Amino acid sequence: ESPGLSVGFHVRLERRPPTFDSSIEFVTTGVLLRRLLGGFSKALEGVTHIVVDEVHERDREIDLLLGVLRDLLVQRKEAADLPNTKIIVMSATLDSDAFSGYFGNCPVISVPSKTLYPVVEYFLEDVQNIIAPERKPQRKAPKKSVKDSWGHRTVNDWKTTVVDPVERALMEEKVITGEALRSENRDDISVIVRETKGEKKVSRESDSYDLALCKIMSELVVNLVRSSRVPLAGSNGGAILCFLPGWDEIQTVKKRIFQLLPGASGSGTSFGAPLLSIHILHSAIPHLQQREVFSPVPASSVKLILATSIAETSITIDDVTVVIDSGRIRESNWHAASRMTSLDVTYASLARATQRIGRAGRVREGVCYRLYSRSFRSVLRGAEVPEILRCSLEGLALLAVGVTEGYRIPSKGLIARLMDPPDASRVARAVEQLETIDAIERSDDGGVQLESMSALGLHLARLPVEPVVGRMLILGVLLKAVDAAITIAACLSTQDFLSALPTRPETMTVVQNSLSGTSDVLALVKVYEDWLGSSEIERLSGKDPASRFFISEGALRLVSRLREQLQFALYRQGFFGGGGGSADSTPASLNTHGDDENVRCALICAGTLGNIAHRVGADGIELLTKGVSNARVHPTSVVSDGVGFGGRSAWYTYVELTRTRGIYVRANTVARPLELLLFAAARVDPVSRFWVSALPPGLDRAADATLPSPDGTTTTPVRAVRCGAEYLLDEWVAVKGDVA
Numbered sequence: 001e002s003p004g005l006s007v008g009f010h011v012r013l014e015r016r017p018p019t020f021d022s023s024i025e026f027v028t029t030g031v032l033l034r035r036l037l038g039g040f041s042k043a044l045e046g047v048t049h050i051v052v053d054e055v056h057e058r059d060r061e062i063d064l065l066l067g068v069l070r071d072l073l074v075q076r077k078e079a080a081d082l083p084n085t086k087i088i089v090m091s092a093t094l095d096s097d098a099f100s101g102y103f104g105n106c107p108v109i110s111v112p113s114k115t116l117y118p119v120v121e122y123f124l125e126d127v128q129n130i131i132a133p134e135r136k137p138q139r140k141a142p143k144k145s146v147k148d149s150w151g152h153r154t155v156n157d158w159k160t161t162v163v164d165p166v167e168r169a170l171m172e173e174k175v176i177t178g179e180a181l182r183s184e185n186r187d188d189i190s191v192i193v194r195e196t197k198g199e200k201k202v203s204r205e206s207d208s209y210d211l212a213l214c215k216i217m218s219e220l221v222v223n224l225v226r227s228s229r230v231p232l233a234g235s236n237g238g239a240i241l242c243f244l245p246g247w248d249e250i251q252t253v254k255k256r257i258f259q260l261l262p263g264a265s266g267s268g269t270s271f272g273a274p275l276l277s278i279h280i281l282h283s284a285i286p287h288l289q290q291r292e293v294f295s296p297v298p299a300s301s302v303k304l305i306l307a308t309s310i311a312e313t314s315i316t317i318d319d320v321t322v323v324i325d326s327g328r329i330r331e332s333n334w335h336a337a338s339r340m341t342s343l344d345v346t347y348a349s350l351a352r353a354t355q356r357i358g359r360a361g362r363v364r365e366g367v368c369y370r371l372y373s374r375s376f377r378s379v380l381r382g383a384e385v386p387e388i389l390r391c392s393l394e395g396l397a398l399l400a401v402g403v404t405e406g407y408r409i410p411s412k413g414l415i416a417r418l419m420d421p422p423d424a425s426r427v428a429r430a431v432e433q434l435e436t437i438d439a440i441e442r443s444d445d446g447g448v449q450l451e452s453m454s455a456l457g458l459h460l461a462r463l464p465v466e467p468v469v470g471r472m473l474i475l476g477v478l479l480k481a482v483d484a485a486i487t488i489a490a491c492l493s494t495q496d497f498l499s500a501l502p503t504r505p506e507t508m509t510v511v512q513n514s515l516s517g518t519s520d521v522l523a524l525v526k527v528y529e530d531w532l533g534s535s536e537i538e539r540l541s542g543k544d545p546a547s548r549f550f551i552s553e554g555a556l557r558l559v560s561r562l563r564e565q566l567q568f569a570l571y572r573q574g575f576f577g578g579g580g581g582s583a584d585s586t587p588a589s590l591n592t593h594g595d596d597e598n599v600r601c602a603l604i605c606a607g608t609l610g611n612i613a614h615r616v617g618a619d620g621i622e623l624l625t626k627g628v629s630n631a632r633v634h635p636t637s638v639v640s641d642g643v644g645f646g647g648r649s650a651w652y653t654y655v656e657l658t659r660t661r662g663i664y665v666r667a668n669t670v671a672r673p674l675e676l677l678l679f680a681a682a683r684v685d686p687v688s689r690f691w692v693s694a695l696p697p698g699l700d701r702a703a704d705a706t707l708p709s710p711d712g713t714t715t716t717p718v719r720a721v722r723c724g725a726e727y728l729l730d731e732w733v734a735v736k737g738d739v740a
Contacts, residue, residue, distance in 0.1 A: 029061040033068070034462060037402040037453075040072055044083040054313045055099065056091040056351045058386040058420075060396050067418045068403050070103060092358065093351035095383065102419050119323075119357055119366040123374045127216065130369075131223050210345060213326050213371050214249055217242060218256035220324060220369060225261075225276050225302050233319030233363050236296040239303035241311060241320045241359050245328040245345045247282055247554025250306040254278060257304075275300060281307035281315075282554070283561060293317055309348075312355040316362070323360045325353065327372040327380075333390045347372075349381040386420045393422060393430035394467050401431075401440050401451045402461050411451050436682045437471050437609070463569050464562070465493050472607035473566065475679075477575050481594040482586050484525070485603050486570070490563040491524050492607050492655060497555040511549070512638050519669035520637050521604050521655070522597070531556050604669045605653050605680035612680055613652040613665050614733050623665060625657060626732050634664040651735070653680050673735045681729040689725045 003009055008018030009026040018025050027035075029052070035043040044050075050069065055062055069087050076082035089099055096108045122130070221240060224230050230238040244250050261276070279293045296319055297303045305317065309329050329348045348356075353370070360366025370377070388396065393415075400411040415427050431451065434440045439457035443450050453461065456471070463470035469489050476485020491497055515523035527545045534544035539553075546553050570576065571583045576590065593599045613623040613631060623631045633640050639649065653676075655667035677684055726736045 029059070029065050030464075033061055033065055033399055033403065036068060037399075037458070037461060040075075040082050044085050047083060047085050049086045049088065051088045051090065054091050055089045056094045056383055057313070058384050058388075060387045060391050061399075063386055063388045063418050063420070064396060064399060064403075064415075066102070067414055070417070071404075071414060073103070093354045093383070098419070117361040117363070117365045119361040119368050121357065121368045121370065123370045123377070124216075124372055125374070127220055127369055127371065131219050210245065210249055210326075210328065211252065213328065214244075214252040214256065216371055217244075217324055217326060218253050218260060221253075221257055221304060222260045224322065225304075230302045231321040231364060231366070232299055233296070233321055235299060236319055237299050237301040237303060238321035239297070239305060239317060239319045240322040240324060241305045241307060241317065242324045242326070243311065243328075243348075243356055244306060244308060244326050245330045246308060247557070248552055249326070249328075250280055250282060250308075251554070253306055254280070276302050276304055278304045278306065281305055281311050283308070283310060283558070285557070309352065311359065312352060317359070318362050320359050320362065321364060321366050323356055323366065323368040325356045325368060325370050327353070327370060331384075331390070332387065334392045347380065349384050350377075351383045353377075353380065388418065388422055389420060392466060393426055394433050395461075395465075397427060397430040398434055398439055398453070398457060398461050398467055401434070402453050402458070405450075405452045433682075434467060437467060439467055439471075459573055462573060464565050465489055468609045469493060469607050471609075472603055473570065474575070475606050476603055477570070477590060479599055479602070480590050480592045481596070481599045481603065482570070482575075482590040484591075484594040484600050486563055486566045486586075487525050487528060487559075488521065488600065488603050488607060489566055490559045491521060491528065492604075493562060494555060494558050497524060497528075497551075497559050508638070508640070515549075515638070517638055518597075519601065519604065520639070520667045521669055522600060523638050525600070527551055528556060528559055532560070598675075601669055601671065602675050602679050605671055605675045605678075608653045608655055608669075609680065610682045610730055611654050611657075611665075612671075612676060612729060612733065613654055613668070615650045615652075623652070624733060625654075625665065626730060628657065628663055631657065631663045631665050633668055634658075634666045637666065637668050639668050639670055651676060676729060676735055677727060683730050685728040685731070687726040687728050687734060 001007070004016040005019055007024045007026070008016050010017065010031050011028050032043075032050075037043075052062065052065065052069075055066065066089065072082065072085070073087070076084065087103075089103075096110065100106050100108050221242070224240065230240060232238050242253065244253065257276075257278070275297075277297055281290060281293055293303075293305050293307075293315075294317060303319065305311070305320070311317070325348075327348050328345055329352065331344055331346050333344050357368045360368055397411060397415065400414050404411050404414050412424070412427050412431060415421060416424065421427075431440070434451075434457065435442065437456075438454055439460050440451045441454050443452065456474070457467075459474060460467045460470040463473060465473070469492050472492075473482075473485050473489050476482045476488075479485075511523060515526045527549055530545040531539075531551075538544040539546070542548075545551070546556055567586065568583050570586075576582075576587050610626070613625045613633075616622050616624055616629075621632060622629070623633065625631050633652070639652065649670045651671045651673065652665065652668045653671050654665035654669075656665070658664050658666055671680060724736060726734055728734050
């Protein structure tokens, strides 16, 4: 049966609703939350059961949905019009006592969780012996790297250069608990972690650690394939599923396998005997290409799947007989001081480890290789730190306002009743920010302070970006630069891309001349646009912008994917009007100013609302920001020389404020006073007005009069005399400007 009959689905970019009298619809958490914006009664009409699966993941939308459903159970006792919907929350790895307690000690049904077939588990110390079982390590490693006939390092060299540093790191690392993540200043925590581990030490927080894991994983895969130790999947070849944190690590493993297995075919995916077919499973890969992982391979082949955590619960690949778990994930973290979300590589929890091992053993006995030691397993977190404790709250607060509107439930009260509520001061600041951008309105209902969504807020809640960036998107429609606004929004929302441009002193001039000399964001936008227009031949030969400027193709793909989502969201909300646009293309009438650099700078100012930096003194190197008086432009920025618009720049907007050896603003754009006044400041207060040229007594600027020149030979209309004004931006810095 095809979807859309008795069973339907609704995800962000695609929907096939079931027929009217059918029984099941699969939806994402975000889709259900946005349906609830219309009220419980309307959204749940005819719905008898809601099943929320994989609740152990504890992302912010799951936590908010659970809070909303819990309030629904309370509200319907007092409101007869609310539906009598039954709620089931489930996961193979949830803390049943905690969830039962949250829902008023509701009943718990336990089903034994195990794979269909047993799975043997190995750890890092076992992997060492599997790769080179016939060699025993000596006390001293050889001075020179000794290689066998396959080009592998001997155990002595391999253990000294890879395993020992990793083992030390595993023993030394301390688990950062959820309580630590509640801290107001996440940047300080990052500094403490860096200082504890040291810059040169191989640690789980460093690139060198993940590079070591990639080397181990590559050698293990090659050994398993060459020694035919991948169990068959019935009559078909077996599959190895490797869990890696992100795109860069996936590409590193893939390239290293190519190096270790000579005689690669032209396609670069199959080798020798047995054949090895490599597939990538990542959110940036097109859906059609992702589906290739489900195709079985002949018994003479091995299928290798290099995947992120997307393969933990979202899909099931039946022929997986071997799992290799790096123990690593990419996790989003919100830095309150810099108001920025970063994607950090960290260690997976025990709940994720259970999910990963469960991917094997579907069709026969399986094997799971953990790339961490048994001793380190004992200190892994039991579950993920809830995302709500490590994310920006503006978008969440906006959804909370929309869901609670009409039920006399303050949004802050709803967030405070979540399973692991964030600090109340963070919630209050998020609500204030929403009020600043006119996304919500406050009212007093019998002494109860309630919030409601404005018309703008309703649109922002349906966009998959932070509200400030969503506001910039809508501004892009009004300025007739919607394509540019979508690309800028995607760039501002992809941390990996924002930090991707490796400008060094020796390459700075090339970057400034080829991309942009006034904005890091515009430089990255130019890279993306050029990469999008490059051919497959240019990409394979390394002549595309991503290769020339050393930018990860994975980051570019993430931008491209988010850009598709944003364009679809604007289309669904009717922003393209009748101008001929569609879900796949924007109307030409909304892009007439898209190539104007001044318009693009204005959009960046709007997308970085409130992040203003001002140079102290004409020749000074220090910048004032809100709360920091000694920041500097980061040396890798294209505006690090301070020059822009024909002179030394006094004003910048920035995306990120970071603290390393100093305090730096990153992802900067040179701004002019008018752009600051109109777009970059959340609040503008007039201070004073003044005439740049003094007027004689009795003359009015509006009068039809003239002023004599100093020598009396000419006259100038009063209307042409320049005047100026001073404004206070965001209650902390004043800007002066004059106009003709």
